[in-house]
Amino acid sequence: MKTLTQVETAEIRQKFPVMKACTYLDLGGRAPLSTDVLAAVTRHLDDCVQGRVDKDAWFRQAEAVRNRYAALINAQPDEVAYTKNTSEGLNIVCAGIDWQSGDNVVLCPELEHPNNIYLWLNLRRRGVEVRLVKPRDGAMPIDELIAAMDERTRLLTVSSVSFIPGFRTDVERLGRACRARGALFLVDGAQSVGVLHTDVEAMCIDALAVSTQKGLMAMYGMGFLYVRRAVAEQLDPAYVARFGIDISKADAHESDFGGTEFSFLPGARRFDLGNYNFAGVCAAEASLALIASIGTKRIEEHVTALAHALGRGLIELGLPVCGGAPGPHIAQTISVGHYEAGAASPGSADTLRRLHRHLLEQGVKLSVRRDMLRFSMHVYNGMEDIDRVLALCKDFLRREKTRAA
Numbered sequence: 001m002k003t004l005t006q007v008e009t010a011e012i013r014q015k016f017p018v019m020k021a022c023t024y025l026d027l028g029g030r031a032p033l034s035t036d037v038l039a040a041v042t043r044h045l046d047d048c049v050q051g052r053v054d055k056d057a058w059f060r061q062a063e064a065v066r067n068r069y070a071a072l073i074n075a076q077p078d079e080v081a082y083t084k085n086t087s088e089g090l091n092i093v094c095a096g097i098d099w100q101s102g103d104n105v106v107l108c109p110e111l112e113h114p115n116n117i118y119l120w121l122n123l124r125r126r127g128v129e130v131r132l133v134k135p136r137d138g139a140m141p142i143d144e145l146i147a148a149m150d151e152r153t154r155l156l157t158v159s160s161v162s163f164i165p166g167f168r169t170d171v172e173r174l175g176r177a178c179r180a181r182g183a184l185f186l187v188d189g190a191q192s193v194g195v196l197h198t199d200v201e202a203m204c205i206d207a208l209a210v211s212t213q214k215g216l217m218a219m220y221g222m223g224f225l226y227v228r229r230a231v232a233e234q235l236d237p238a239y240v241a242r243f244g245i246d247i248s249k250a251d252a253h254e255s256d257f258g259g260t261e262f263s264f265l266p267g268a269r270r271f272d273l274g275n276y277n278f279a280g281v282c283a284a285e286a287s288l289a290l291i292a293s294i295g296t297k298r299i300e301e302h303v304t305a306l307a308h309a310l311g312r313g314l315i316e317l318g319l320p321v322c323g324g325a326p327g328p329h330i331a332q333t334i335s336v337g338h339y340e341a342g343a344a345s346p347g348s349a350d351t352l353r354r355l356h357r358h359l360l361e362q363g364v365k366l367s368v369r370r371d372m373l374r375f376s377m378h379v380y381n382g383m384e385d386i387d388r389v390l391a392l393c394k395d396f397l398r399r400e401k402t403r404a405a
């Protein structure tokens with residue numbers, strides 16, 4: 001596999017004007033948009049302004065993007081439903097299961113975004129046991145999650161990369177264990193899809209919920225849900241609308257009513273509801289074209305190399321990189337701070353706050369989650385961003401020393 005050359009990175013950066021204005025390292029929050037995305041959405045809005053609406057063409061475009069979503073994760077188009085964000089995808093799966101009192105669900109809440117916690121806690125009212133497993137040194141505790149399953153486990157859920165500290169999960173091992181036990185395996189891919197190579201078949205993923213504002217470098221209010229065909233057909237859609245119904249008629253119009261007896265469309269299409277976010281479809285199409293032109297294997301390799309270089313450099317400067325020396329747990333994110341509450345030395349949280357302010361003042365865009373500084377990269381980042389951040393951190397630490405003396 002060919003890694004990204006400097007020339008390629010420079011060409012990609014040209015498409016992201018934000019990279020001229022600042023050092024953007026906040027993919028964990030959201031991706032900046034490219035000029036390709038801007039042009040696609042502008043064209044769409046202009047068509048709306050000028051009354052050039054061709055709804056059939058919009059539907060064809062939505063199907064083309066569904067195909068691209070499927071190809072991105074090695075799925076079939078029928079296994080992909082349109083959603084508006086990750087939470088909606090997760091909730092579609094949760095609401096589609098015929099939970100029985102005494103069933104259980106397994107997760108590691110300390111590493112999940114709240115949008116992948118509350119829906120499960122809410123099942124307690126129905127007598128479902130929510131098995132909460134503790135993380136291990138900031139990482140997804142694979143053995144413990146597997147051990148927490150039993151014959152009443154209906155579902156196990158994890159994020160493929162945690163939102164903080166941003167370590168990658170061994171999804172494949174969990175997927176195999178779930179498949180062997182007959183439990184559904186639901187993955188929150190908000191922090192990884194578009195950045196890390198994802199193969200739902202090889203990883204034994206039953207369902208994968210994604211939104212497009214992070215790794216897919218497109219807009220808020222747009223996402224997709226993959227559900228393995230056989231699994232989708234066992235789930236009961238909580239909401240039902242025309243686009244999920246099989247109207248067995250060529251050229252059926254969206255307003256056609258097929259009669260009081262109806263069946264759902266095959267696979268995950270049954271979860272589609274009403275009209276799509278067509279502007280979001282345009283944005284996703286432009287961005288997915290860029291991702292496909294590079295390939296997710298190369299993107300993963302590129303961002304991982306950057307994250308390793310950043311992690312090593314920060315450790316050399318004496319900063320507390322969460323998880324220590326970068327190893328296989330690192331994807332596109334490096335967090336600085338102490339994962340375990342109370343482990344921080346007195347004053348270190350203040351130092352990190354001052355470091356954060358210094359970086360912001362110098363035009364570095366990053367985020368703070370749970371008192372940790374989170375740096376996260378995508379394909380528009382290059383070694384120059386890493387070198388700049390390390391130089392700024394070095395400068396800050398030198399000034400801190402002088403201040404303390």
Ligand SMILES: Cc1ncc(COP(=O)(O)O)c(C=O)c1O
Nearest residue numbers: 085086087113115159163190211
């Ligand atoms: C792992 C993870 N899941 C979910 C979300 C947000 O979900 P949604 O797309 O529903 O807003 C985030 C956003 O930060 C996230 O990092």
